[in-house]
Amino acid sequence: MNYFDVKDKVALVTGSNRGIGEAFVKVLANSGAKKIYAAARDLDNLKPLIAQYPDIIEAVLLDVTNTEHVQALCKQIGQLDLLINNAGIANACHSTAENALEIAKTEMETNFFGPLQVTLALLPLLKQSKQAAIVNISSIAGISNFPALGTYSASKAAVHSFTQGLRAELVNEAIQVVGVYPGPIDTRMAEGMEMDKPKPEQVARKTFEALAEGRVDVLPDDFSEQMYAAYLQHPHQLEKAFAEMM
Numbered sequence: 001m002n003y004f005d006v007k008d009k010v011a012l013v014t015g016s017n018r019g020i021g022e023a024f025v026k027v028l029a030n031s032g033a034k035k036i037y038a039a040a041r042d043l044d045n046l047k048p049l050i051a052q053y054p055d056i057i058e059a060v061l062l063d064v065t066n067t068e069h070v071q072a073l074c075k076q077i078g079q080l081d082l083l084i085n086n087a088g089i090a091n092a093c094h095s096t097a098e099n100a101l102e103i104a105k106t107e108m109e110t111n112f113f114g115p116l117q118v119t120l121a122l123l124p125l126l127k128q129s130k131q132a133a134i135v136n137i138s139s140i141a142g143i144s145n146f147p148a149l150g151t152y153s154a155s156k157a158a159v160h161s162f163t164q165g166l167r168a169e170l171v172n173e174a175i176q177v178v179g180v181y182p183g184p185i186d187t188r189m190a191e192g193m194e195m196d197k198p199k200p201e202q203v204a205r206k207t208f209e210a211l212a213e214g215r216v217d218v219l220p221d222d223f224s225e226q227m228y229a230a231y232l233q234h235p236h237q238l239e240k241a242f243a244e245m246m
C-alpha cells in the first residue's frame with residue numbers, strides 16, 4: 001500500500017490563522033502541497049499567512065459550528081485530498097465546577113460537533129480522491145481525563161472516539177484516518193502552562209511522518225509519548241498521573 005504523501009495534494013486546515021493550524025499550513029506549503037484551503041472564522045486574520053504563500057493558499061471563511069459556513073465551503077471547494085480538523089477551544093474547567101455543563105456544551109460544540117459536521121460535509125469529496133487522509137487533532141487529555149481541563153478532556157475523548165469510528169467505517173476507502181494526541185504545545189491555548197512546550201510545527205511534521213508510514217496514532221511530543229506509554233501499561237496509571245498533576 002502507498003501511504004499518504006502531501007506532495008501535490010489539496011488540503012484544508014480548520015483554525016489555520018494561528019497556533020497548530022497555522023503550522024500545518026506552513027509545513028504543507030513547504031512540503032509541496034498543491035493547494036491549501038486555510039480556514040478561519042475571521043478572514044482578516046489569515047492575511048499574514050496568505051502573504052507568505054499567495055500562490056497556493058486560498059482563504060475560506062469557516063466557523064466550524066456554523067452550518068451555513070460549512071454548506072458554502074462545499075460549494076467553494078472542488079477537490080480535496082486532506083482534511084485537518086484542527087480548530088478547537090479549551091477552558092480551564094473542572095468536571096465538578098458550577099458552570100461545567102455550560103462550558104462542556106460550548107467545548108463539545110466546537111471540538112466535537114464542529115469536526116463532525118465538517119467531515120460529513122467533505123467526505124464525498126475525500127472519497128473521490130485517489131489518496132486521501134483525515135487528521136483529527138484530539139489531545140493526550142482525550143486519552144485520559146486531565147482534571148484541570150475536565151470538560152475539555154471529555155470533548156477531546158469524543159474526538160478520539162469519532163476518529164476510531166471513522167477509521168473502521170472507511171477501511172475500504174482510500175482514506176487514512178489519523179488521530180493526533182499532543183501534550184502542551186507552544187501556542188496561545190497553552191499560554192499559562194509552565195513546562196517544556198514544543199513548537200507547533202513539530203506537531204505538523206510528526207503527523208505527516210505518521211501518515212507517510214501508515215501509523216494511525218500521533219504522539220507528537222515527549223510529554224504525550226511518555227503519558228501514552230503509561231496509559232499502555234495500564235489505563236489507570238495515566239489517570240492517576242494526571243490526577244496528581246491537579
Ligand SMILES: NC(=O)c1ccc[n+]([C@@H]2O[C@H](COP(=O)([O-])OP(=O)(O)OC[C@H]3O[C@@H](n4cnc5c(N)ncnc54)[C@H](OP(=O)(O)O)[C@@H]3O)[C@@H](O)[C@H]2O)c1
Pocket residue numbers: 014015016017018019020021040041042045062063064065086087088089090110114137138139140181182183184185186187188189190
Ligand atoms: N496547544 C496545546 O497545548 C494543545 C494540546 C493538545 C491539543 N491541542 C489542540 O490543537 C488544536 C489547535 O490548538 P492551538 O494550540 O493551535 O490553539 P490556539 O492557538 O488557541 O488556536 C485555536 C484555533 O482554533 C480556532 N477556532 C476556535 N474556535 C473555532 C471555531 N468555532 N471555528 C473555527 N475555528 C475556531 C481559533 O480561531 P480564532 O483565532 O478565531 O479564535 C484558532 O485558529 C485544538 O484542537 C486544540 O484543542 C492543543
